[in-house]
Amino acid sequence: MTRVFVLGIDGGTFDLIRPWVKQGKLPTFKKLIKGGVSGNLYSTIPPLTGPAWISMITGKNPGKHGCFDFMKWKKGSYEREPIDPVSLRDKTLWNIISGAGKRMCAINVPVTYPPQKVNGYLVAGLLTPSLKAELTYPSGFKKELLARVPGYRITTGMSFQPGKEKQLIEELYEITRQRTKLIKYMYKKEEFDFFMAVYGSPDIFTHYFWHHMDEKHPLHNPEKAKEFGNALLDYYIFLDKQIKMLMDMMRKDTLLIMVSDHGLGPYEKGVYINSWLMKKGYLKLKSEASTKLKYGLHMTGINLDNIYRFIQKLGLLNTTLLSKIGLNISMDKRSESIRKKVFRLFPIFLNFNDVDWKKTKAYSIGGYGQIYINLKGREPQGIVSKKDYNKVRDRLIRDLKKIVDPETHKPIDIKVLKKEGIYKGPYLKNAPDLFFIMKNFRYIAARYFEFGSPHLFGKPHRNLAGCHRLNGVFLAYGKEVQKGKIRNASITDIAPTVLHALGVDVPKDMDGMVLRDVYKKNSGLWKQKVAYAKGAKEKQKIVSVMDKIKL
Numbered sequence: 001m002t003r004v005f006v007l008g009i010d011g012g013t014f015d016l017i018r019p020w021v022k023q024g025k026l027p028t029f030k031k032l033i034k035g036g037v038s039g040n041l042y043s044t045i046p047p048l049t050g051p052a053w054i055s056m057i058t059g060k061n062p063g064k065h066g067c068f069d070f071m072k073w074k075k076g077s078y079e080r081e082p083i084d085p086v087s088l089r090d091k092t093l094w095n096i097i098s099g100a101g102k103r104m105c106a107i108n109v110p111v112t113y114p115p116q117k118v119n120g121y122l123v124a125g126l127l128t129p130s131l132k133a134e135l136t137y138p139s140g141f142k143k144e145l146l147a148r149v150p151g152y153r154i155t156t157g158m159s160f161q162p163g164k165e166k167q168l169i170e171e172l173y174e175i176t177r178q179r180t181k182l183i184k185y186m187y188k189k190e191e192f193d194f195f196m197a198v199y200g201s202p203d204i205f206t207h208y209f210w211h212h213m214d215e216k217h218p219l220h221n222p223e224k225a226k227e228f229g230n231a232l233l234d235y236y237i238f239l240d241k242q243i244k245m246l247m248d249m250m251r252k253d254t255l256l257i258m259v260s261d262h263g264l265g266p267y268e269k270g271v272y273i274n275s276w277l278m279k280k281g282y283l284k285l286k287s288e289a290s291t292k293l294k295y296g297l298h299m300t301g302i303n304l305d306n307i308y309r310f311i312q313k314l315g316l317l318n319t320t321l322l323s324k325i326g327l328n329i330s331m332d333k334r335s336e337s338i339r340k341k342v343f344r345l346f347p348i349f350l351n352f353n354d355v356d357w358k359k360t361k362a363y364s365i366g367g368y369g370q371i372y373i374n375l376k377g378r379e380p381q382g383i384v385s386k387k388d389y390n391k392v393r394d395r396l397i398r399d400l401k402k403i404v405d406p407e408t409h410k411p412i413d414i415k416v417l418k419k420e421g422i423y424k425g426p427y428l429k430n431a432p433d434l435f436f437i438m439k440n441f442r443y444i445a446a447r448y449f450e451f452g453s454p455h456l457f458g459k460p461h462r463n464l465a466g467c468h469r470l471n472g473v474f475l476a477y478g479k480e481v482q483k484g485k486i487r488n489a490s491i492t493d494i495a496p497t498v499l500h501a502l503g504v505d506v507p508k509d510m511d512g513m514v515l516r517d518v519y520k521k522n523s524g525l526w527k528q529k530v531a532y533a534k535g536a537k538e539k540q541k542i543v544s545v546m547d548k549i550k551l
Helices: 014-022 027-035 049-058 093-099 141-148 165-189 201-213 222-228 231-249 273-279 289-299 304-313 320-325 338-345 386-400 491-502 536-549
Strands: 003-009 037-042 071-073 080-082 104-109 120-124 194-199 254-259 263-266 269-271 370-373 414-418 434-438 443-445 466-469 471-477
Touching: 003 231, 003 491, 014 027, 014 231, 014 263, 014 471, 027 231, 027 471, 037 491, 049 093, 049 491, 093 104, 093 194, 093 491, 104 165, 120 141, 120 165, 141 165, 165 194, 165 201, 165 231, 201 222, 201 231, 201 263, 201 466, 254 491, 263 471, 370 386, 386 414, 386 434, 434 443
Parallel strands: 003 194, 003 254, 104 120, 104 194, 269 443
Antiparallel strands: 037 471, 071 080, 254 471, 263 466, 370 434, 414 434
16 A cells, blocks of 8 residues: 655745756755656635645635635624634545544644544644644643654744844744654654645745845845845755655655645735725725724824834834734734734724724725625625625726736736636635735735725735745655656645545545546556546636636
């Protein structure tokens, strides 16, 4: 029987990996690419870590598993609350593999807190609140974990601050070392049928250090580049060595599948779409005196985005005070409703409590370009009828396409997608009604504050220099894997491909298909009959969407 090892490189992109391989910088990646099958792995829309990893481990699009962001609808409210495995409507790889009697181990996969019962071990990843939480299954394994990897960290608790780059770099290196140490220990613990582990640091590294190597980036500073211009490359060289250590210990019957949840590229401007919706009349504020005061302050620059930047300049982002008031947006705070904390303690700032929902037709919440229609029967105070739904949405699309780029003074490069062209499934009704992509994700909708700025465009929020792309990484390597490239692989293909390799029946409602083309013709896995026949027609629909928006 084949053993499967899925190695996740959060935020990994061939846009960086392939050029560095050609330069001879990454020998392990070169070995994997030359000796196996590789190609882009198309992510979810939007390409966010939460829904992307969930789609990967369920084999289903967000319309079927119901998670479209890091947050989910809070019943009867315009607010959101964090997603977690309990909220997933579908079986994950863990359930299916364990149910088939296979032994498994999963380490640091995002959105796996609280850990589910599995036939083996599970160490929760991103969105785990802290090490004080119950982060392992079985629960008693936590003690063994902390003894074997002292000082273990799920992700960094540091917020990026200019002038403290070296501290963050060392933190990310140490987290990567710890992850490798735990993977090696668990891999040798017993012979697992399925093993999955994720390195999360590549995503954080690329978010904050892209501009140092990119001379065309608006945040590029030649002086800073002298010190940090090679920081991202140096980290990938280090990661390359970590992966080699893992490959050296793998058994010969192992099928290695390397994946990333999304790609990454330069991030040049923040987009505050609620400000635009307000100016266009889609979103209305209350006429109360308190709201008018907040709006006046907002327009004069006293808003959450500027307050955040000011506190960041003071170097106070990691203080206890900042944690208490909700402005310490560090990586391990993603599981909290930051918006709720901030606005509860700072009522002077404009927020959704100031929106007149009885006059509002559309609003945006979440990141990367999500717009919702204030629909009757779905939203608590919806005003747009089902009859007028398409009329309002089509007008929104026309108006979005007229937005002018502040740099070129011409209509901006924008793609606007309707939800039914992206998702399908029983939870389609909860999906964003529109999704827009500006300049191939170079301009990104700010996700943390509903009204961060009075302007449509602003500086990248939170000092980010890189942001997500649709083109993630797929790479397969093993004795039955052929050499070459693969096209149109989707993130939903990973789950059925894993199950097929393990000899486990693939649920018929999975959207993904088994990637049989990665195997050598006449090899055992190529000959092995796929246990479900779902596919060509539905898969073609997914591919056609990807081809349409390919960037």
